[in-house]
Amino acid sequence: MWKTVGHDKAVSALSQALTDNRMSHAFLITGASRVGKMSLALDMARALNCIGDDPPCGVCGQCRRVTDELHPDVRVIGLEKDSDTGRLRTVISIDQVREVQRDVSLKPYEGKSRVVIFDGAENLREEAANSLLKTLEEPPDQVVIILLALDAANVLPTILSRCRRIDLRPIGAEIIADHLYRLYTTDRQLAEEVARMSGGRIGWAIQATQEPEMLEAISDRLDAVEQTVASSLEARFEYAEQLARRFSQGRAEVLEELDLWLGWWRDVMVISQGKPELVWNVSRLSALQSTSASTSLSQAAATVKAVQRAIDLLQRNVNSRLTIEELMLAVPNVVISPA
C-alpha cells in the first residue's frame, strides 16, 4: 500500500508506470515543505524494491527495511553537518555527488533497484549539479534518482530537463483532518484545527498533532507576529535584529517563522475577500479580522509578496538583518483591537 496521502494523481500515475514497467530513472518532485515529497519518494523506493504481491506492499522484508531506514540500496542525500563547526552546511557538495556516483556504479546490494533521494535539490552546488548531469541522463541499470525541491524555479534547467516532473499540490484540509483523526489523534477538533493550520502540508500536520509543544511554540511566535505588526518601527527593528541573530545560528527555524508571517498575511487577504472559512490560523481570527479591517486588500497582498521576497533573499544568502529590516518597513501599520 502506498503510504502517501492526498496525492492520488501522482500515486496512480507512478503505480501505473510501475505495472507497465516504464518507470523513469530520474524524477523531480516539487512542492511546499512537508507536503509529502519524501513520503512519496520513500514509497517509490519501496515500490521499486518490493517483493510482495502488490508493490509497495509495505510488509515484505524489502519494504520494511526501507521504512526502517536500513535498506542498503536506498540512500537519502541532504545537507551534511560540517565536521568542524557542527553546523549544517548550506550546500550539497560535489564530494557527496561523487560518492553517489561511486555507489550507483555498483550493482544493488540486496534489492532490485538502487534509489538515491536528493533531499533539497536546490541546495546542490552548481559544480555538484553539473557532475550529476551525466548520471541523471544515463544512470546505470537498476538505478533511480529522485530529486526533491520546494520550487522547480530554483533547480538548474539542465537538471529539470533530465527529470520526470511530479508536482505536489497542498492537500485539502478535510483529507488531512481525516488522516489525522484516523491515525494520530482522537480529538476531532484538534485534527481539524491542525489540518487548517497546516496549509495543506500533511507532514507538518502529523508532527504538530504528535507534539503539542510545537503548537505552543507556534502560538508564541504568532503572538510575536501580532505584536510586531502592531508595534512601532523601533520595536520592529529590534525584532529584526533578534531574528537575524537567530538566523546565523539556525536557518530553518527563522525561515519557519517567516512562513508564519506569510500564512498570517495570507489569512488577512482571505478575510478581506470575505472567505473567513479558509483561514489557516483559526485561533487568531479576531486579530486577523481587525487587521483586515484596517488594511486594504492590495496592502495585504503587497505584504505577502514582501515576505516571500525576504524568504527568497535569505535563501540566497543576502545579508539577513538588512533583508528582515526591509521587510519590517514594508509591513503596514495596523491597530489590532483586543479580542
Added chain:
Amino acid sequence: MQLSCLQENLSRGLSVVQRAVATRTTLPITQNVLLSTDNSRLKLAATNLEIAISTWIGAQVEEEGSITIPARLLTEFVNSLPAERIDIAMNPQPLGLDLECARFEAHINGRDADDFPPIPTVESGVIGKISSSVLKDAITHVAFAAATEESRPVLTGIKVDLKGDSFTFAAADGFRLAVYEGKLAEAVSEDVSFIMPARAFQEVNRLIGSDDTTIEFTVTPSKSQALFRLENVELVSQLIQGAFPNYSQLIPEGHDTRAVVDRTAFLSATRTASIFARDGSGIVRVKVLPAENGSSGTIEISSRAEELGDNEGKIDASVEGDESKIAFNSKYLSEVLDVLGSGEIALETTTSSSPGVIRPLSKEGYIHVVMPMFVQW
C-alpha cells in the same frame, strides 16, 4: 547466544573482518560487526556495502544466536584483554553482549541481527580456481594502476577476463595501463568478464597468507557479485557496472628503441631523480643511448628543479634501435618498477610523445604502458 572462545582467535577474526567495517556513516549499522553461531564455530561478518568479509573461528557454543555489535568498540576491548578464554553471552534486555575474560568483564550494547544488511551469499554462477600465489602476484602488478578518484567509477576497478584456463587482469587510470595475463589452477565453467573494485582485490591480497593454497571464486550469473573463498574467510565484492575502455588499442604495436636494463638499478636511479623532480611537477627525463664504438648502451635519467638544481644518473643498458628521449611522471615510473621483481626489464619507446612500454623479461604475460609527459628537451 552463549559461547566461549580464545581471546587470540577472536582478536584475529575481528582484525580480518575489520577492513570491511564501514567508515562512512551512510548506514550506521554497517559500523557494526555481525556475530553468529554457525555449528560449533563463531562467524564474524562485516560489510561496507561494497565489500563483505566473513570469517569463522573455533568456539564452544552453548546456545545458538546472533547479534550485531559496534565493531570498533568490540575490537579495541578484545585486543586489550589477556590471551585467555572469553565467555560471551547475549543479553536480551538491553540487547547486547556480556563478555568475561580473566578478571575483566564488559557489557556492550548491540542491535538485532535482522537489522544488519544481509551478507551476500553467492550460491551459483561461474566457478573457478586460482593459486593464491598467482592471484597475489597478479593483484600486486595491476591494482596500483587503477584510478583512486571517483569521477569515472569503472577506472577504479580491475577488468577481469576469464577464458578457459587463462585470465587477464587490467587496470588503467588514464595515464597508465597495467595488464597481467596468467593461468588459472582450473578452467572456469564458462568464459566471463567483469569489473571488480581494485580496493576489493587489495583486500583479497591482504587476506592471502604466505602458504600457497588454491582459492575458489564464484561470479554470480548477473555479474553483480564475486565471492573469493580463502581458508576460513570469505570475501564478497559488489562488481562495478559499466563498460571498461578497450585497452588493447592503447598498447603500442611496435617500438623504435628497446633498452634492456637491470630493474633494481633503474628503480634506484629513478628514485634519485625523483628527489629533484618533486618540485618540477614530478618529471623525470629518460634518454636511451645506443652502444657506440666499443662503449655499451646507456640510459640517462635526469630531472631538474627550477632554481634549485638538477641531477643526472646513468645506468648500463643493452639498447636496440635509435637514440630516444622520453619523459615520465616519476611516481608512475617508480610505482611500476617497485612491483616488478628483481631481474631485467625492457623499456620500449617510439617517439617522445607516444607511450612507453615496460615489460619484465622474466614475466611474459605482464605489460605496463605509461603515458609520456610533454617537456622541452
